[in-house]
Amino acid sequence: MEHDDFTVLLENILPEGLEKRLEVREAEAEELRLAMPLSAPLGVELSLTRHGSRVLVRGTIRGAVTLECSRCLAGFSHPVEAGLETHLEIGEKKAAATDHEPSLEELDVQQIDKGCIDLRELIAEQVHLAVPLKPLCSEGCRGLCAHCGADLNTESCSCEGEQTDPRWDALKHLKEQ
Numbered sequence: 241m242e243h244d245d246f247t248v249l250l251e252n253i254l255p256e257g258l259e260k261r262l263e264v265r266e267a268e269a270e271e272l273r274l275a276m277p278l279s280a281p282l283g284v285e286l287s288l289t290r291h292g293s294r295v296l297v298r299g300t301i302r303g304a305v306t307l308e309c310s311r312c313l314a315g316f317s318h319p320v321e322a323g324l325e326t327h328l329e330i331g332e333k334k335a336a337a338t339d340h341e342p343s344l345e346e347l348d349v350q351q352i353d354k355g356c357i358d359l360r361e362l363i364a365e366q367v368h369l370a371v372p373l374k375p376l377c378s379e380g381c382r383g384l385c386a387h388c389g390a391d392l393n394t395e396s397c398s399c400e401g402e403q404t405d406p407r408w409d410a411l412k413h414l415k416e417q
Contacts, residue, residue, distance in 0.1 A: 246271065248288060248357045250295070250330065257289040264303070264363070272364040276371065279317035280304035284363055286324070295328040295357065301366050307375040311383030312391050322370040328357060 245262055252258060264272065264282040282303035289296045301322045306315055382392035387399045404412070 246359045246363075248359065250290070250355050250357070253288050253290045253295065255290070257287055260284075260286040260288065260299075260359075262286075262359075262363075272360050272367070274305070274364055274367060276305045276307055278303060279306040282320070282363070282367070284359075286359070288357070293330045295330065297324065297326050297328065297357070297362065299324045301363060301370075303367075305367065305371065307371065309377035309381055310374045311376060311381045312393055313384065314377050314391070314393075316375075316377040318371065318375060320367055320370045322366040324362060324366050326362060 248258065248260060262282075262284040264278070264284060266278050266281075269278045269282070280303050282301055284299065284301050286297060286299035289298075301320065301324060304317045304319050307318045308315055384391055385397040385399055388397055390397045
């Protein structure tokens with residue numbers, strides 16, 4: 241993929257719009273600065289429509305990323321399917337106004353001040369939003385033993401019963417009284 245595939249010149253967005261299709265492989269994913277590696281290429285389909293000084297970008301992103309399970313720490317492939325819809329305002333970037341709270345409309349519009357749109361940030365943002373905050377390799381993941389570190393999904397633990405921190409023993413005796 242060429243470096244310029246992530247860039248759309250405003251002059252190329254015709255009145256009927258512009259369709260853009262990309263396939264982002266692991267080598268190109270570095271340009272997106274994703275926080276996780278790809279386990280399958282990302283298919284990106286975008287439609288750009290220009291309305292005066294605004295550009296509406298709509299599309300979908302499909303693929304898969306490699307995540308680490310938050311219970312057992314095993315790596316696994318997680319499918320990504322995200323919709324994208326954003327408005328871009330053509331013109332010089334405005335300084336943040338401190339005298340008023342921005343409206344929902346102002347928050348939804350991103351400023352662009354060059355003669356082109358860089359799609360990298362838009363794609364990366366949607367991929368990151370599609371990833372769960374607490375990824376699990378499976379709903380039934382049993383995680384790691386807190387004492388010996390054994391992966392309870394693949395082996396049984398030899399730890400006896402529930403072990404507690406001895407510093408809490410004084411409080412345990414209070415509860416028993």
